[in-house]
Amino acid sequence: MGKAGDVVFGRSKRLIGLDIGTNSVKVLQLKELSRGYQLVNLGIEQLPPEVIVDGAIMDAAIVVDAIQKVIRSQKIKTKEVAISVSGSSVIVKKIPLPRMSEQELEESIQWEAEQYIPFDIEDVNIDFEILNPMGSKDSAEMDVVLVAVKKDKVNDYASLATQAGLEPAVIDVDGFALSNQYEKNYGIDPNEVIALIDIGAGVMNINVIQNGIHGLYRDIPIGGNQYTDAIQKDMNVSYDQAEGLKMGETIEGISPQEVQDIINSVNESVAMEIQRSFDYFKATSSNERIDRIVLTGGCSKVKGLPEFLMDKLGITVERGNPFRNIVYNEKQFDPNLIANVSPMCAVVVGLAMRKVGDR
Structure with a gap:
């Protein structure tokens, strides 16, 4: 379901996934094979801090420049892109009608x-999407997933693409792009309740899939920047040093245990938000269990986070691989680079798998 008001301009050949995140712009192009996909293009351009804050664009010119730079560097000719939005301007609810x-x-x-x-x-x-449209005709009600996105948010993000010389062919929601890539990489077991959790620099997407459909969707303003800010402040180090420490690097004179204690304090906040979401899901759903968590996003690489969540929540946590069903030429793409960037590519992979007219 790639809804959130799919916007279609003209006809599409093959869409480029364009993920405009808090800390970076990512573009990815795929070629569909008889089984799976082939990676054609992948580019990532970092954004300076404070250019996008809580999903709000503070400096459009810098973002547009980053998009143009990565499109040029990858020599991408296709103009039509799939983009996505997230945050407090996005509402996704399952409602009875x-x-x-x-x-x-x-x-x-x-x-x-x-x-x-x-x-x-x-x-x-x-x-919207009607869930189980072929369900019991005797029932007076049906469940519908309702998606509402503030128009100014859609316009702001679409404008970034158009200013960069691109055409936004599909406008999606981060969490749906996330579930799209998961389904096409792993398939969906209808008997399993899975929580797809993508933790980026500024936003955590939680998407609970039950019976192959969206059971809960939340965007929470917490992510990797909270770790970096806390380490930078408490350890009196630079932004870049804090970023490294967050990922397990060491600096002479700084106690790894002190850093881990800071990381764990943010881990506590992350775990608490996830638990609150799960409690809400269980209270509003006929299902009282979540079988496992699939973790993606740049923040999934934070030292010890999967183990911390497993311990706190009592649920199996595994790192997702957005490239699981994607082949690539190792002469064109360094396998070490792919392994390094893979966690942060879940949304852009899901976007690149979209087609115009997807619902």
């Missing part, structure tokens, strides 16, 4: 959605 056809819902969704959305209905793009 009176049973009706898709066309009837299309006509009434604005009115039906109003009570579930904390924004003025005129200020949002709305989309």
Whole structure:
């Protein structure tokens, strides 16, 4: 489901995934094979701190320049891109509605959605997916995943692409791109309840998949920058040094245990937010279990985080591999580089797997 108001301009050949994150711009291009995909292009351009804060674009010119730079460096000719948004401007909810056809819902969704959305209905793009549309016709109700994104957020991110000379063909939601890449890399077991958790620099996406559908979606403003800021402040080191310490590097004169204690204090906050989300899921769902967590995002590389979460939450935690079902030419792409950037590419891989008209 690549909804959030898919925006389509003209016809598409093959889409480029463009992930505009808090700390970096990532572009990725795939070629679909009979089984799986082949990596055609991958580029990452770092953004300076404070250019994007809590999903708000503070300096569009710098972001546009970064997009153009990475497109040029990869010699990408395709103009049409899939982009995504996340954060407090995105609302995803599973709601019960009176049973009706898709066309009837299309006509009434604005009115039906109003009570579930904390924004003025005129200020949002709305989309939906009927869950189990072939379900029991005797039931008076049906479940619908409602997606609402503030128009100014969509316009801001689409504008970055157009200013960079690109055409936003699909506008997705981070969490749906995440589940898209997971499904195409691993498949979905309908008997399993999986929490896909992507922790980037500024936002943590939590997407619980139950019976192959979205059971819970949350974007939480916590991520790798909290670790970096805490280490920088408490250890009195530079931003770059704090970034290294966060990932397990050592600096003479700085106690690794002190650094780990700082990391664990942020780990506590991350674990608490995940637990709150799981508690809400269990309270509002017929299912009281989550079988495992699949962790991605640059923050998944923080020293000891998967083990910490496993211990705190009592749930198996594994690192996801967005390139699991993607082959690549090792002369073109260094396997060590792919292994290093893989955790932070889950969203951009999911975007690159999109096609125009996806729902």
